[in-house]
Amino acid sequence: MKAWRLHGLGDHRLDEVPMPKAAGHDVLIRIKVIQPSVTDTSVMSGDVFTEATKWIPKWLAEGKPIQRGHEYCGEIVETGQNVTSVKVGDRVCSAGGKTYCGSCAMCLSGRHSECLSPLIMGREVPGAFAEYMCLPEWGVVRIPQGPTDNEVAALQPLSPCIASVRSAEIKIGDTVVVLGQGAVGLGILQAARLAGAGLLVAVARRPENLELAKKFGATDTINTTQTDVVEEVKRLTNGDGADVVFDAAGGSPKYGLSGFETVRQALRMVRRGGKIIQSALLPGAVELDTVLMQRYGIRYQFPLLSDNECLKIAAIWVASGRIQIGPQITHVLHGLERLNEAIKITENKAKHHAVNPAQVVVLRLDGRVGPASPVPGGNHAGCGQHDEYEVPLAEGRDAVRQAPQLLTLRGRRGAALDAVAELAHADPGGGQQPETYENRAHRCNQADEHGHSPARAKQGAERVWPHDKH
Ligand SMILES: [Zn+2]
Known part of the structure; x- marks a missing residue:
């Protein structure tokens, strides 16, 4: 598969890398839309003051390429044998650039955002700037129908908000x-x-x-x-x-x-x-x-650390129209090979009149990967920077608007997405349609009855990462 990897500060290349494999508690995610965070762009050019500045130069000096990216919308295409909380076809994104280990003292006491040995995307696990990525099941949050794929890719930054x-x-x-x-x-x-x-x-x-x-x-x-x-x-x-x-x-x-x-x-x-x-x-x-x-x-x-719960709230608010992120997605490029262009735009959003980081659509509407000729008339028509891409899920948004009431009835925040799923299953239009890509997207965005994020699950022991080779 193809993945963007940092070989040196400012040296970001599209490489051919081994396909990751889902084992144990891992899920394999096919990436649909990505966006570089402002932190990504500054870390990659060596200008940032986070913990990443400590290990990135060391890794690069040792010849280990770094695959970053944590703001994405993806679809689960394979699950490890121990995965219980999500399934193939679920649409997912992540709450941040790291996920918890599931086995340290903090994780075992339910304080996941304070995990003592978190898996950092780009370090312990290769990130989302690729056609596929692999994460533990508790590193993803299922996003039922409602938000578009572009909105889902922009959900992560809402979590710390x-x-x-x-x-x-x-x-x-x-x-x-x-x-x-x-x-x-x-x-x-x-x-x-x-x-x-x-x-x-x-x-x-x-x-x-x-x-x-x-x-x-x-x-x-x-x-x-x-x-x-x-x-x-x-x-x-x-x-x-x-x-x-x-x-x-x-x-x-x-x-x-x-x-x-x-x-x-x-x-x-x-x-x-x-x-x-x-x-x-x-x-x-x-x-x-x-x-x-x-x-x-x-x-x-400083704010408390964000977690999956914050992301679920973000998803509910966006799905129900109470928070808008669509209007701020001003730049959408098409094709994984255009990521460096998106990074350039994101590096200086004021110059490009961008609000959200520039997005890159990895997976085409026909389900294939690669560039497509732009289709006029999408949400972003009229600006030279924008290409087509909106999965048509407008009917889902209406169903989701009812979710907060059910949430109150069920009395816990975590129930809201399940409530959304029930509404989605009740949608008579969702069942007997031909298997086009759009219908598949529609079906995949419907959640099942399972809960999420097994708090005490152990980290998959048989994880196979490309980075293991180094
Ligand atoms: Zn932990």
């Missing part, structure tokens, strides 16, 4: 400011709206992003190129400052992000006793005015 908003513990009516309106800022904005924010202020430099923020529920928008953001927030709050400020803008200025400036702004615009949630990845150590913070009881905190 939901973790951020949970961490903020917003109370109904709280004044919330979101600094930065990229994919993460827009996700936080919408989740904060659903969490009960009163005044909801979106801050950004690009007018097109502020337009989207307005559409997604911002009560006020501030363009930092025209207005002093701290003064404006003070004015909007009668001098008090905001209850909660999310920093979703900080990061390396090389990628159009704001460095540490937004952290300083957040400290000046939050109210006494208020909270700052640092959602954006900072480009290194940050200096904080701890005297001011202590005097005014300002809490500066």
Whole structure:
């Protein structure tokens, strides 16, 4: 199969690699749509400050190519003999760039997001920048019909947005400011709206992003190129400052992000006793005015780690139309070989007028892999960057809208997707259709009655990864 692998910083090649095999608790996933995260793009050029910067140069120096990618939509095509929670045909994505081991002390006590030996995509397991990838069954979340494949590929970044908003513990009516309106800022904005924010202020430099923020529920928008953001927030709050400020803008200025400036702004615009949630990845150590913070009881905190539960909530909100991510998917390229183009666009989204990372459709509508001639008239028609690709699942979206009520009746969050599945099975249009690709996609997006993520399952012992060769 074909896979993109990093051979050196900035040296990303499409290679022929061995096909992974699903054994034990593993599932083999055929990749349909991928998108490079901003972290992916900066890690690959050697500019980032995460734990990846520690091991990537070492691996590359040892001649071990790295296959990254964790934002994807895929379909399970093979399962190991011990897999119970998902099945062949399920449409899936993952909650983040790593999955838990299933066997350490944290995993065994149900604290999966704090796993002591997580499997990092691109390190312990080859990532999604390929035709196929293999993950433990608890590393995937089944996404029933509702969101399109493009939306599913963009779901992962919503998961930490939901973790951020949970961490903020917003109370109904709280004044919330979101600094930065990229994919993460827009996700936080919408989740904060659903969490009960009163005044909801979106801050950004690009007018097109502020337009989207307005559409997604911002009560006020501030363009930092025209207005002093701290003064404006003070004015909007009668001098008090905001209850909660999310920093979703900080990061390396090389990628159009704001460095540490937004952290300083957040400290000046939050109210006494208020909270700052640092959602954006900072480009290194940050200096904080701890005297001011202590005097005014300002809490500066990082969000809780996101997990499968956050992703399931994201899927429900997108499926039911309460969070929109479709409008921010502005660039869709066709064919796995175009990933480096997508990375270039994602590296500098402002220059390309992109909001979401640029997506790459790996699997064609006819079920084959490779480039196809563009079909005019898709969601993204009219922009030269966009190709065709939307799996027609509009009828599913209506069914999913009813899911939250069933969720309440069943009394637990995890039941919601099962409720969606029941609605999907009840759909008379879903049963007796010819086996076209579209129908297969429709059928595959219907979930079964099983639960998900066996908390205490052991990691498959017979895993075979291409990286084992190194
Ligand atoms: Zn673990």
